[in-house]
Amino acid sequence: SIVSKDIPIKKQFTSDKGKLHILKYLGENFYFSLITFTTIGYGDIKPVGWLIQAIAGIEGLLGALLMSLFLVTAAKKVLW
Numbered sequence: 001s002i003v004s005k006d007i008p009i010k011k012q013f014t015s016d017k018g019k020l021h022i023l024k025y026l027g028e029n030f031y032f033s034l035i036t037f038t039t040i041g042y043g044d045i046k047p048v049g050w051l052i053q054a055i056a057g058i059e060g061l062l063g064a065l066l067m068s069l070f071l072v073t074a075a076k077k078v079l080w
Contacts, residue, residue, distance in 0.1 A: 037063035
């Protein structure tokens, strides 16, 4: 998967026969994405490579922005 401890991305997505098996890591990637988006960041898995780290950083910022927009909208509906 693109979020793993220290295994290179190419090796993670390639099976012994050389075929891609991205779906094998779909659950792990979804978990990482959800934890990053909600800005919890447990630290049990981390992005590998500068591009994936940049995407994860942007996803964390967007998660914080969308959560704050949701809270402002909910507060406006309650207070007005």
